[in-house]
Amino acid sequence: MSKHSQAAERQRGGFDLGRLLLEGRAFFALIAIIIIFSSLSPVYFSTSNFLTMSSHVAIFGLLSIGMLLVILTGGIDLSVGSTLGLCGVVAGFLMQGVSFDMFGVTLYPPVWVVVILTCAVGAFIGAINGVLIAYFKVPAFVATLGLLYVARGVALLMTDGLTYNNLGGSAELGNTGFDWLGFNRLFGVPVGVLILAVVAIVALLALSRTPFGRWVYSTGGNARAAELSGVPVKRVQVSVYVLSGICAAIAGLVLSSQLTSAGPTAGTTYELTAIAGVVIGGAALTGGRGNVRGTLLGAFVIGFLSDGLVIIGVSSYWQTVFTGAVIVLAVLLNSIQYSGRKKRVDKVSEPGSPNPGAPANPSSPSSNADAARVTSEAESTAGKPATQH
Amino acid sequence: MMPSSPIQPAPVSEPADDIVLSARDVAKSFGSVQALKTVNFDVYRGQVTTLFGENGAGKSTLMKILSGVMQPTSGEILLEGEPVRFSSTTDAQRLGISIIHQELSLAPNLSVRDNIFMGREIKGAMGIDYAEEARQTRALMEELDEPIDPLTPVEDLRLGQQQIVEIARALSVNSRILIMDEPTSALSATEVEVLFRVIRDLKSRGVSIVYISHHLEEALLITEHAVVLRDGVMTAYARRADIDLEWIVRNMVGENFDLGSPPTGHALGEIALSLDDVSIADTAVPDRSVVDHLSLDVRAGEIVCIYGLMGAGRTELLECVAGRVPLSGGRVVLEGEDVSHLSIAERIAKGLVLVPEDRQRDGLVQTMSVGENLSLASIKAFTRWLLTSGNRERGVVDESIANVHIKTDGPSAEIGSLSGGNQQKVVIGKMLATHPRVVVLDEPSRGIDIGAKAEVFKLLAEGAAKKGLAVVFSTSEVGECLSIAHRIVVMSRGRIAAEFGADASKEQIMAASGEAVVA
Numbered sequence: 001m002s003k004h005s006q007a008a009e010r011q012r013g014g015f016d017l018g019r020l021l022l023e024g025r026a027f028f029a030l031i032a033i034i035i036i037f038s039s040l041s042p043v044y045f046s047t048s049n050f051l052t053m054s055s056h057v058a059i060f061g062l063l064s065i066g067m068l069l070v071i072l073t074g075g076i077d078l079s080v081g082s083t084l085g086l087c088g089v090v091a092g093f094l095m096q097g098v099s100f101d102m103f104g105v106t107l108y109p110p111v112w113v114v115v116i117l118t119c120a121v122g123a124f125i126g127a128i129n130g131v132l133i134a135y136f137k138v139p140a141f142v143a144t145l146g147l148l149y150v151a152r153g154v155a156l157l158m159t160d161g162l163t164y165n166n167l168g169g170s171a172e173l174g175n176t177g178f179d180w181l182g183f184n185r186l187f188g189v190p191v192g193v194l195i196l197a198v199v200a201i202v203a204l205l206a207l208s209r210t211p212f213g214r215w216v217y218s219t220g221g222n223a224r225a226a227e228l229s230g231v232p233v234k235r236v237q238v239s240v241y242v243l244s245g246i247c248a249a250i251a252g253l254v255l256s257s258q259l260t261s262a263g264p265t266a267g268t269t270y271e272l273t274a275i276a277g278v279v280i281g282g283a284a285l286t287g288g289r290g291n292v293r294g295t296l297l298g299a300f301v302i303g304f305l306s307d308g309l310v311i312i313g314v315s316s317y318w319q320t321v322f323t324g325a326v327i328v329l330a331v332l333l334n335s336i337q338y339s340g341r342k343k344r345v346d347k348v349s350e351p352g353s354p355n356p357g358a359p360a361n362p363s364s365p366s367s368n369a370d371a372a373r374v375t376s377e378a379e380s381t382a383g384k385p386a387t388q389h
Numbered sequence: 390m391m392p393s394s395p396i397q398p399a400p401v402s403e404p405a406d407d408i409v410l411s412a413r414d415v416a417k418s419f420g421s422v423q424a425l426k427t428v429n430f431d432v433y434r435g436q437v438t439t440l441f442g443e444n445g446a447g448k449s450t451l452m453k454i455l456s457g458v459m460q461p462t463s464g465e466i467l468l469e470g471e472p473v474r475f476s477s478t479t480d481a482q483r484l485g486i487s488i489i490h491q492e493l494s495l496a497p498n499l500s501v502r503d504n505i506f507m508g509r510e511i512k513g514a515m516g517i518d519y520a521e522e523a524r525q526t527r528a529l530m531e532e533l534d535e536p537i538d539p540l541t542p543v544e545d546l547r548l549g550q551q552q553i554v555e556i557a558r559a560l561s562v563n564s565r566i567l568i569m570d571e572p573t574s575a576l577s578a579t580e581v582e583v584l585f586r587v588i589r590d591l592k593s594r595g596v597s598i599v600y601i602s603h604h605l606e607e608a609l610l611i612t613e614h615a616v617v618l619r620d621g622v623m624t625a626y627a628r629r630a631d632i633d634l635e636w637i638v639r640n641m642v643g644e645n646f647d648l649g650s651p652p653t654g655h656a657l658g659e660i661a662l663s664l665d666d667v668s669i670a671d672t673a674v675p676d677r678s679v680v681d682h683l684s685l686d687v688r689a690g691e692i693v694c695i696y697g698l699m700g701a702g703r704t705e706l707l708e709c710v711a712g713r714v715p716l717s718g719g720r721v722v723l724e725g726e727d728v729s730h731l732s733i734a735e736r737i738a739k740g741l742v743l744v745p746e747d748r749q750r751d752g753l754v755q756t757m758s759v760g761e762n763l764s765l766a767s768i769k770a771f772t773r774w775l776l777t778s779g780n781r782e783r784g785v786v787d788e789s790i791a792n793v794h795i796k797t798d799g800p801s802a803e804i805g806s807l808s809g810g811n812q813q814k815v816v817i818g819k820m821l822a823t824h825p826r827v828v829v830l831d832e833p834s835r836g837i838d839i840g841a842k843a844e845v846f847k848l849l850a851e852g853a854a855k856k857g858l859a860v861v862f863s864t865s866e867v868g869e870c871l872s873i874a875h876r877i878v879v880m881s882r883g884r885i886a887a888e889f890g891a892d893a894s895k896e897q898i899m900a901a902s903g904e905a906v907v908a
Contacts, residue, residue: 288756
């Protein structure tokens with residue numbers, strides 16, 4: 001009885017500290033990180049440090065937002081780190097000028113052209129991923145793993161393993177301004193952070209206020225039901241990988257601008273950090289649950305944590321251990337949140353209705369799959385420790 | 390509605406009627422839905438006891454309780470007179486009770502041998518003794534007259550052969566009680582004969598059999614005892630010698646809750662949906678069609694019910710109409726326009742919608758709220774330029790909730806918090822919100838209680854009468870055919886076996902479906 005009334009109270013939005021902490025965990029983790037590192041190092045809590053750290057976060061944030069779209073549809077994109085590297089190299093290559101031996105001319109595209117072409121490369125890689133996954137039914141993990149290698153290989157081939165250092169362009173050629181993509185500051189804020197903010201706002205609007213956003217959530221929640229409701233599931237799947245590729249391309253541009261160089265190995269293992277950001281932000285890897293706000297918080301948690309560890313002088317080996325522990329903790333909390341939700345639903349539905357999915361006539365031939373599923377669901381919930389508190 | 394006190398089994402009179410397993414006052418509920426209400430059920434040693442009942446009567450639930458798949462909410466199970474509790478199927482198996490499930494539970498990627506010995510591998514000196522397993526498998530398959538090589542992967546077998554493997558697995562554990570839940574639904578006539586020979590053989594060895602089948606005549610050939618369940622209550626028991634087919638049908642169907650009558654007083658319109666010589670290929674078996682040159686016209690304002698047994702091709706037909714399953718021949722024509730090559734989304738835009746059979750798998754997005762589910766198919770209706778309008782969406786959702794009478798805390802409630810009936814109304818409401826001309830529903834009454842059923846049917850009848858909606862719904866419960874439908878089409882093996890008006894009798898419909906031939 002008491003359990004039931006608690007559930008009811010929660011339904012009415014009654015105050016529950018455990019629940020509040022659980023739902024806002026990424027936010028509280030970020031606050032905790034800031035407080036802890038500020039007390040350990042006097043340098044940490046300063047505007048300039050926050051801006052520096054934020055410009056690091058911008059890279060992961062951009063990748064994470066693209067990754068969020070993919071994960072919301074129930075997929076995964078392992079190729080974003082390599083795409084970032086390849087796109088940086090493509091941008092560097094274009095900044096050096098493209099020579100056409102046949103005509104004996106060298107073209108120096110202006111920066112805005114470089115940006116568009118680079119994003120097109122990212123979109124192209126994403127399109128390959130998306131088509132493989134949606135139309136050829138290649139598992140997302142495998143398809144994007146393949147592209148991870150291919151894109152990295154192409155980047156190394158293009159540069160012969162070397163790095164483009166001269167990205168400044170020159171005034172006579174009219175291709176200056178690359179440093180405005182990430183290195184420079186506008187009103188004191190690193191441009192990379194502003195780009196992240198713009199991309200985040202666009203993604204936020206797209207997910208919450210457009211049909212496309214609804215399609216993304218429904219595809220990840222239940223692709224079969226979405227399809228029967230008229231959602232163009234395959235097109236949605238291709239689109240999210242294309243968008244993820246574009247996000248990676250933007251991140252590649254920002255990173256090469258920040259570093260004033262473009263190397264073929266840039267962004268190695270960044271895909272994992274991006275996934276971590278999304279997961280820490282509360283998204284479910286099974287799709288259908290997650291949002292931009294959480295993902296941004298997740299990216300900031302990872303960025304502020306690793307920079308903080310650097311600032312207080314923890315060895316990079318220990319940084320790796322800490323980051324890993326945070327990711328595992330985040331996934332653990334995710335599963336607690338989602339299984340808690342399921343249980344609550346059961347309890348609420350108790351008085352007047354069967355639990356979700358319970359067939360009322362379990363002996364009809366066709367409902368047996370259903371019944372079996374309910375049973376296994378019940379078993380798996382029963383198998384888990386009491387996770388509500 | 391029906392006698393509240395279930396008829397008790399006949400008292401044990403002869404020594405031959407030795408009860409080996411019995412359920413005493415067993416009840417099972419799922420949430421508020423009672424699937425079984427204090428059932429008493431006996432299994433006789435060395436004999437076949439057949440359980441009859443319509444879909445939803447509680448047969449499979451009872452069998453799952455007897456075999457340890459589920460635990461009863463109350464009541465007890467006596468094995469040889471001693472109370473027992475099974476916490477799992479392994480528990481039950483250890484005591485000699487096995488079940489052959491209605492749906493196959495084989496691992497398709499493994500061989501016949503590995504499936505039969507899954508979880509009970511024979512261990513030799515060097516790990517698993519594959520040779521011994523293969524030898525025993527071969528012996529079992531020979532006994533079943535199905536000499537399949539033990540190393541054949543199960544996925545390469547026909548459905549009927551897979552069913553035989555399933556039976557072989559149950560035989561291999563030397564059960565003393567064997568529960569067979571629709572073992573013949575995938576078998577050919579000769580395979581059924583082999584199965585019956587095996588059953589007689591098992592009986593002579595003292596094995597007790599519990600048998601469930603929709604093929605009533607077939608079951609009568611093999612059984613010694615008949616038990617009838619209806620709506621979770623045991624309504625009748627008799628020995629085979631004392632009964633005939635008519636007795637079973639009468640007890641199975643009983644009186645019916647009023648599910649409405651065909652709406653009258655409106656003129657039927659033009660032909661809204663026309664299926665023209667439709668064929669659908671069987672994905673599992675090449676050169677076979679699950680729907681075979683079927684033609685059907687439905688007029689605006691008309692309600693057509695499609696009745697048929699499992700495997701008659703109903704679901705494939707309806708999914709094909711909606712555009713999920715491709716045609717292998719023929720055309721689907723919507724209001725004079727051939728829509729055969731349009732996508733699901735395009736058909737919805739033209740006014741042809743499907744309410745799928747399995748609402749958990751195909752109907753609902755469990756991660757979304759009630760409102761988001763309701764508006765999913767009609768997002769365009771509340772989108773201006775690129776952005777959706779929260780107010781307009783709210784309007785669409787509120788209208789749907791009111792139109793289909795969904796009981797919910799509000800549009801933001803989680804979809805899982807609704808009862809089965811209300812979830813079904815969400816799926817129907819979602820499709821009705823697209824303002825369709827033709828609604829196709831696959832088993833709309835599945836898994837919802839009788840009150841919700843009546844409401845769903847009332848909704849469809851109103852749609853047909855007031856909006857001139859063409860409605861096609863399928864069902865596997867004969868009582869539902871005789872509710873709101875103007876016309877009843879009986880499907881059997883991918884074809885239309887018979888067509889009736891609203892005045893048909895249950896016996897006629899069941900006979901046409903191949904379920905029972907009443908003389």
